[in-house]
Amino acid sequence: MRAVTYDSYADPRLTVGEVPEPKVGPGSVLVEVRAAGVNPVDWKAMAGGLDPLMDAVFPVIPGWDVAGVVRGRGPDVPEFAPGDEVMAYARKEILRDGTFAQYVAVPAAHVALKPVALDWEQAGGLPLAGMTAQRSLDRLDIGHDDVLLVHAASAGVGGFAVQIARSRGARVIGTASEPNHDYLRELGAEPVAYGDGLADRVRDLAPDGVSAVADFVGGQLATTLAVLRPGGRHTSVADREVEEHGGHWIWVRPDGAKLALLSDLVEQGALTVDVAGTFSLDEVGAAFDASRSGHTRGKLVITP
Ligand SMILES: NC(=O)c1ccc[n+]([C@@H]2O[C@H](COP(=O)([O-])OP(=O)(O)OC[C@H]3O[C@@H](n4cnc5c(N)ncnc54)[C@H](OP(=O)(O)O)[C@@H]3O)[C@@H](O)[C@H]2O)c1
Numbered sequence: 001m002r003a004v005t006y007d008s009y010a011d012p013r014l015t016v017g018e019v020p021e022p023k024v025g026p027g028s029v030l031v032e033v034r035a036a037g038v039n040p041v042d043w044k045a046m047a048g049g050l051d052p053l054m055d056a057v058f059p060v061i062p063g064w065d066v067a068g069v070v071r072g073r074g075p076d077v078p079e080f081a082p083g084d085e086v087m088a089y090a091r092k093e094i095l096r097d098g099t100f101a102q103y104v105a106v107p108a109a110h111v112a113l114k115p116v117a118l119d120w121e122q123a124g125g126l127p128l129a130g131m132t133a134q135r136s137l138d139r140l141d142i143g144h145d146d147v148l149l150v151h152a153a154s155a156g157v158g159g160f161a162v163q164i165a166r167s168r169g170a171r172v173i174g175t176a177s178e179p180n181h182d183y184l185r186e187l188g189a190e191p192v193a194y195g196d197g198l199a200d201r202v203r204d205l206a207p208d209g210v211s212a213v214a215d216f217v218g219g220q221l222a223t224t225l226a227v228l229r230p231g232g233r234h235t236s237v238a239d240r241e242v243e244e245h246g247g248h249w250i251w252v253r254p255d256g257a258k259l260a261l262l263s264d265l266v267e268q269g270a271l272t273v274d275v276a277g278t279f280s281l282d283e284v285g286a287a288f289d290a291s292r293s294g295h296t297r298g299k300l301v302i303t304p
Pocket of ligand 1: 039040041128129132151152153154155156157158175176177178180194195216217237238250251252291294295296297298
């Protein structure tokens with residue numbers, strides 16, 4: 001099958017070529033990839049950023065998101081059948097068999113049916129970022145009494161967080177640069193510009209402060225603490241330092257049942273996926289460059 005690979009952390013050049021098709025072992029399904037979302041972790045991992053946590057077996061196929069069609073299943077997997085249209089956050093214990101390929105084997109427990117309302121590119125962009133937003137809001141126990149500040153609300157993760165929080169009835173204030181403010185309004189958030197004076201701008205909108213903050217960019221702790229009401233809750237996916245200030249550091253974990261809850265939200269019309277750009281396997285480097293810019297809106301997606 002065709003796949004993108006890199007051979008080392010030291011000189012991580014992306015190559016497109018033929019590699020063996022994965023076996024579909026017990027507990028797994030073989031997915032023919034139709035679309036695979038790009039996440040910052042893909043190029044951070046390629047630079048060795050996860051080396052303290054995970055072993056790599058080179059050549060590594062990058063990519064942790066997938067939407068596609070089940071083509072095979074392990075002997076103990078009755079819950080999926082060939083032809084099922086599915087999606088998954090397909091992180092493994094080691095870096096090796098990613099999703100920027102024609103096929104990927106994924107643990108069945110990490111797989112959910114693809115919502116009919118999403119096309120392939122949208123479904124490929126949902127799992128990792130959507131479940132990161134979901135996990136953050138679950139940890140914050142966001143409900144209809146909350147005023148939530150979302151740092152990086154136009155980002156892949158932040159855009160999902162705005163929509164999920166709105167579906168739970170919360171009022172949402174979201175940060176983005178000025179050109180993305182109408183976009184935030186469409187998602188259901190009240191926009192504020194990030195940068196100097198952010199805490200004052202948030203207080204203009206919420207004079208009593210906010211009850212919760214979800215940070216999806218990092219470097220926001222001072223503002224977070226300045227705008228939180230006494231007893232307020234906060235999370236970050238990017239700053240572990242929040243733990244020293246009563247906050248929670250969030251790491252997303254593959255979970256098919258949780259992903260199915262996002263699928264339900266999609267089918268209810270409460271959640272959609274904005275695709276910022278689509279790239280072929282030969283263009284993964286360009287997709288990584290776009291992601292590294294830190295200013296894409298919505299999700300970048302690879303289609304093999
Ligand atoms: N811990 C975990 O489990 C986990 C999971 C997923 C992601 N992450 C991390 O979370 C971060 C975000 O991921 P992502 O996929 O959402 O990234 P992304 O989509 O690439 O983020 C791009 C967005 O960030 C916005 N942005 C940039 N600087 C900002 C700032 N200072 N304040 C507010 N918004 C800002 C940009 O808006 P403008 O264009 O308007 O500037 C743009 O819309 C990454 O560091 C990623 O590695 C962690």
